[in-house]
Amino acid sequence: xxxxxxxxxxxxxxxxxxxxxxxxxxxxGNEYVYWYRQIHSQxxxxxxxxxxxxxxxxxxxxxxTEDRKxxxxxxxxxxxxxxAVYYCIVRVASNAGNMxxxxxxxxxxxxx
Amino acid sequence: DVKVTQSSRYLVKxxxxxxxxECVQDMDHENMFWYRQDPGLGLRLIYFSYxxxxxxxxxIPEGYSVSREKKERFSLILESASTNQTSMYLCASSPQRYTxxxxxxxxxxxxxxxx
Numbered sequence: 001x002x003x004x005x006x007x008x009x010x011x012x013x014x015x016x017x018x019x020x021x022x023x024x025x026x027x028x029g030n031e032y033v034y035w036y037r038q039i040h041s042q043x044x045x046x047x048x049x050x051x052x053x054x055x056x057x058x059x060x061x062x063x064x065t066e067d068r069k070x071x072x073x074x075x076x077x078x079x080x081x082x083x084a085v086y087y088c089i090v091r092v093a094s095n096a097g098n099m100x101x102x103x104x105x106x107x108x109x110x111x112x
Numbered sequence: 113d114v115k116v117t118q119s120s121r122y123l124v125k126x127x128x129x130x131x132x133x134e135c136v137q138d139m140d141h142e143n144m145f146w147y148r149q150d151p152g153l154g155l156r157l158i159y160f161s162y163x164x165x166x167x168x169x170x171x172i173p174e175g176y177s178v179s180r181e182k183k184e185r186f187s188l189i190l191e192s193a194s195t196n197q198t199s200m201y202l203c204a205s206s207p208q209r210y211t212x213x214x215x216x217x218x219x220x221x222x223x224x225x226x227x
Contacts, residue, residue, distance in 0.1 A: 032214070034214045034215070041221075042220060042221065043116075043218030043220055043221045044155070044202070044204075044216075045218065046215050046217055046218075049214065049215060089214065091214050100155060100157075100204070100214060100216055101155060102155060
């Protein structure tokens with residue numbers, strides 16, 4: 001699995017867009033980029049995933065560079081409830097059950 | 113919305129007790145998982161199941177067993193609880209379509225303390 005690098009922490013003002021970067025320069029052609037977050041004392045929450053096209057859902061947008069070596073998760077209008085640790089992971093897709101593992105992640109603090 | 117529920121948020125048990133943790137999902141997902149999460153160790157997979165009555169060991173199955181009699185329900189059993197099983201236990205489910213394996217939906221977690 002490709003290694004990912006994320007900033008340790010970021011701040012964002014409430015109501016502004018939060019842009020969380022992730023580097024995955026060793027990503028291979030069949031690996032997907034997944035984003036999760038974990039709010040303190042809660043279970044992890046799936047946000048979005050993508051292969052090479054940009055993706056958007058009700059929670060966030062995922063922008064993947066053309067060379068696929070990095071991506072950015074965008075929370076368009078951050079709220080205080082978006083304060084969490086955000087994890088970027090890169091994995092080969094399959095139908096089988098697979099273990100999810102998280103690296104250090106980015107601790108996003110949304111401030112009033 | 114996918115909903116994964118776990119039977120208890122907090123549980124306190126004594127050493128040697130048999131402990132049952134229940135997990136139910138309402139999205140007709142084929143895959144279900146049990147993890148434990150400890151500070152500094154991250155998420156570790158205990159068992160997973162990709163179908164009714166099917167189970168596979170994860171990284172740390174020792175001291176645990178599981179049961180999946182119905183598609184929506186996946187139970188984790190601690191046969192004889194020990195203090196080193198004090199942890200946050202997380203259940204997750206995912207659909208069994210290609211690309212979705214890591215699209216896992218988690219329950220709120222059960223914080224188990226064994227004294």
